[in-house]
Amino acid sequence: MLNVLIVGGGPIDLAQLKSEMASKPELIIAADRGGSYLWEIGAFPHVLLGDFDSLSKTVLSEMKAANVGIQVFSPKKDFTDLELALDLAIKRGVDSIRILGGLGNRLDHTLGNIGLLLRPLALGIETHLLDEYHDIVLIKDAIKLKRKPGWAVSLIPLSQKVTGITTTGLLYPLTQAELYLHSARGIHNELTGESAYIKVDEGILIVVCFREKY
Template sequence: MKRALIVGGGPVDPRQLREELARKPELIIAADRGGHALLGVGRHPHLAVGDFDSLPEADRSALAAAGVRMLSFPAAKDETDLELALDSAVAEGAEDIRILGGLGRRIDHTLGNIGLLLRAAELGSAARLLDPDHELLLAGRALTLPARPGWALSLIPLTPKVCGVRTGGLAFPLCGEELYLARPRGIHNEFCAATATIEVAEGILLVVLFRESPVPG
């Protein structure tokens, strides 16, 4: 399975970026200002995508001088830079896509980027949005998650109703029940086993893992 790391233009924690790079993704894509974050930790992407309206000219020149492939788009376009980066990752054969710089600062961007998880699934890939305190992904029909000390999770419908939700390894289990977007019953659950399982019969369920304990160090 080809793995990709996309670095967007939102807030990016340098330590987390280094950790993601240490996972050795086969494809690294910078979405516009994401190139600045990568240069800040001494790395170049394989591909830079966007209209580059928020990437300093010095950074753009540095990426071009390093031989990075640059896909430039006009500012007046229908897609966001992160959507273009996601489409590029899928076109390059990535099936496992991790995205930094897609959360925080602006709620409209965050909500739009959650929608990109749906787009990735429609294109046959799995994507995750990450920052130091959150990890967002879709449950699909079945999902297994390892427990994380100091972390909890919420289950949020992205469709008006999600049917047949079954969970295991969580403190507050669901046994084939329904979750509704208008009734946030799935907010804040806790791991009570080494792994948790989530099954969905119908609908789209967002899993939000979040840190309850402070980041060590």
Template sequence: MLVFVVAGGELPEPQRFAPFARAANLVIAADAGYDHLLAMGARPHLLIGDLDSISPTALADARRAAVPMETFPTEKDCTDTELVLREAVRRGATCVLACGTFGDRLDHTLANVLLLASPALRETDVRLLDARQEVRLVRGSVQLRTQPGETISLLPVGGEVRGVTTTGLYYPLSDATLQTGPALGISNVAVGEDVAVRAASGALLITRIFTGGLDATQYLRDLVAPSP
């Protein structure tokens, strides 16, 4: 099940994400993510959060449209983004596309990226995106559909990652060990339309910078296309 999550961080070009809202089986907004969805011409199936950043206009729209809400106190032990990702998993998500998770608050951005390593999300393909890039966490192996020239970076999280082997990258890795800190995996380049990454142990954050920005329609095609 494809779930589209919209958080309340920065999202300069919300219209780029409208195809995700149309294609998803379930759309969930975290607080001010509702405002972003309205800018896409969409509404969520569910609004979650402490409602401290949603605009009065968006909140009035949610109430007028009878959008289901799950509200939480401002003083809590997790962020609104964590709440929506956990709810997506609880409802059976197999893939989650999440936007509005980056912004000018470095602490929130880092917390959202590190959420990908949460045990609660381990069995779900969760991807954080903005208009020009994405990040996902991979254990084992993954096949990426890319455009030539896209920047691909591999960052270990939670300790060293052993046995890293890649194909389709300008700087290939073969049975390499990536350690937290050194930037061995930074700024690689896709040389074709398919990139493969395999790790024998550990977890990798894989970032991808889209050539020309996110094309959500093509992204969805690649999402459902069988691996070569």
């Protein structure tokens, strides 16, 4: 399996980045400032791409010296650096993608990055958008969640309607239920055991696992 870690330019907890690196992803792609985060922990990506408007010359020079694959794009482009990184990962024929630095205090970037997850979803590539407080994934069929102490889960429709939602292992179960974009019914649920299972028949569901106590 080809597992990919994408390191974006949004806020990143370096301890979490070290943890992700410890899992030894087969492909590491840094988008612009994401290269700086890796450099701070003494690591290098396989590919560094972007317009480099937020990457220091020192870091860029060290990346080149380490024979990192560099892809330079014009600042005047129709795609964000994270989108370019995601496209590259998809073209490599990956099996799973984990993205750090795609959430933060820019709501427009956060919403846009959640939308980007539709692209790998259409190809059957499970893709997680992460920070130290959230683990976000889109599903159109099913997913198994593992319990993490202190974490909860919300189910939010991305399409106008998601039908045939059935869950097991959640405190508030759903059986062939429907969730609507204009309703907050799926907000906040909890795992009752070590794992939970969520299945949908039609539509796209945002599964948001989140840490309840920061």
